[in-house]
Amino acid sequence: MQKLFSQNIRDLLKVDLHRHLDCSVRWSTLVELAPQVGIELALTAQGQKDQFLITKPMKDLGSVLNKFLNAQKILASEEILTRIAFEVCEDAFNDGVRILELRYAPTFIAEDHEHLSFEKIHTALVKGLEMAKKRLPMAVGLICIIQRTKSYEDAVKVVDFAIDHKDTFIALDLADNEENFDPKIFAPLFQKAKKAGLRITVHSGEAPNHLAATWVKDSVEILGAERIGHGIQIIRDPIIMQFVRDRKIPLEVCPISNFLTQSFPTYESHPIRKLIENGILVTINSDDPGVFATTLTDDYDVLHQVHGFTLQDFKRANEIAFNASFIAENEKARFKKDFFDHV
Template identity: 30%
Template structure:
């Protein structure tokens, strides 16, 4: 069957990383910005490995200069999400790229993104919430500034705090101040771990940052005791299989550990990460998981139930999205 119209909940998506290539090229032409090396001859994003991916990602974001640009980006991203059946999404938003971590500037960017999200909800029926995200390879001091931006704007729309970037830089615990600041502001916590950092980075995330969700986390499968901890504590993994395959963690979907983690009692969800970079959509993720593991409607319905229960949203929003999932 086609999974395109199947209602979906997505918890792990980077807003800039979800920018359609045509959208970025259009902005570059408007602003006369040279993006040599960002796209291949077919107009798709191109990169060699994870570190090069981060460089290309940051090069592409240089076309996003103003709050208006981010408003347009938000609409473009949510349109593609809605086309693939996503009814609720959470996106990572970085004050590093939106005003250079200046709180006043960040609020202007945030207002533009929230306005666009409200428009998308009214027109497309998709609900968005934001997770402010510090960039690991920018260092702990800048992460503190990002956390202060998050704390100043915490509320019904900015509901979480997390960390992305190069897992090879430092340890999770180096960023404890930023996560404590966000927690005190009432924000829910997640962090990237267990992708290139190995299972030890997942342990650090749990013990040093005390997060309730982990972005990726799939390398935990290499440590059976850690898998047990994830299952016992009901720590939810934001799994992005297509991203993991393209970046070389696993050679193909069938070799991905999402099914083994699920069988071990770990709560897993499915997301796209940076969909156009990895030539994926939520529809394609479902198609590939069906092909690899024989998953069907009941499996995906369970994944979505786990996702909305773990979502960083208020209870009214959670109830409304759950009703839409149940009706479908």
Template identity: 30%
Template structure:
């Protein structure tokens, strides 16, 4: 079997960041908003570095203004996931973009997203779950409001809290209150670290926030003691190689440390992060990784098993997805 055809589990996907450029251009036209500056001549998202990427991301998100906009976005994203063989996905959702951090407004957005996801699952076969996401560069106070939204809607569909945004703003420990609130509500925890923040940001995430997964985390490879700690604690890294390469962390897939981390006993998984921004897909990630590392079908099945074990869903959902992975 071509490894790209395997059923896939994806743990690290930003819903807004997965918006196809064509979808955002169409929505901008409907709302009479000029977003031409964020696209290149081919109609793709255009940015120069990570800081510029965040600006382009937030500009694209600016036309997502209503629950119905997010319902349409969810449908478009899940259709793309299905094309790439994804059978289970956890997506980051920010109440900052869905109602401005107001719990009542957030519930309206969430209802639209969840209803669309439930209907789309029957059509596409993709099971979606949500991880509520404070935006780091929006600051700790806004993170508290986001965490309250997460705590108020925690359950079988909203399953976790996971901070994104600019790692250069503040420290992981600044957000302890928000993460403690989510933990008390029964939510599972992850956070972006070890991408631009270096290995120390991963140490901070472990020590200060006590997370069980790390978004990216690949720069842990620079600290052997940290690698051993991740392996000993069985903290899963949500690796997004194509994203890291596109943003300049590593020049090629061959240079990406995911293989070395896995060889050292660190649990790793494969995700796309913000796929249309980085012109990637889950099929492409699998193909490029297989070529770079000479990994075979058995390796990718093991990676999917690792991702499923680290997923934040309930056990009923986990076992249902496991059967799909085993039979395809």
């Protein structure tokens, strides 16, 4: 096995297809801005971390999603949104990421921020991304998220907004806890988005539920998903695993996130190796590096230390991710030589 060490894993050029912009706020920025938006910080450093960060496994995905609400309160102005969008790109670039897809839910940021319309939120975020792209050699795309836990009426508004801004959105996503939220009802909205030219990725098969693999199949067949966010629970069903393999649907796997949400109880029990051995197209992603206090390099390090990933393993995952990225080919082209031996 080719030996890697943490210090040069960071130097590897990377693709990150699954990173939530609204949960990737830099820790120092969180601490700085919290008092400005009316959040009283705990008196100790550990207390402050406990307020915002998830660094140990939570009991389930729902518990993790609730913790995100503390960080959400920071997203209180257009100026803050522009700043965090730029900083997310800067942090990713410094971690070796050259192809970056960021996603956010307009309804999540707007919650309890009545002065922030979808339009103001999006304009502010795009401004930050454009600032980053002018200063940093990287390709960045933006994905719009429907929160499946909100009303259908909210979902309609989000999809219409995404279509109206398809010049700055590359795709549509469906996120939040799948349990008790059947994906089938969203089919007309995803069909509408796809017809308008948006690509489709769907959070599915993340939580350890006996129906999780079936939800992945539904997301592909009914919602038209071209990629699946997480999808790791297909390991439970060989038939659906074969379905995903035959359809060549890439999985956006987030190893540290999967441990912290207890999708699998230990890093050792994560099925990433088994998925790859079964011919599944696997990409490696960071998910929520702000709230998790991680970088994509940390995910690589876990895979190297626990699952014996080599440079070739990482290279293959990045090739898959490069090809699966929804960012326009002409924007990705200048980085192609970084990820492929023969261009």
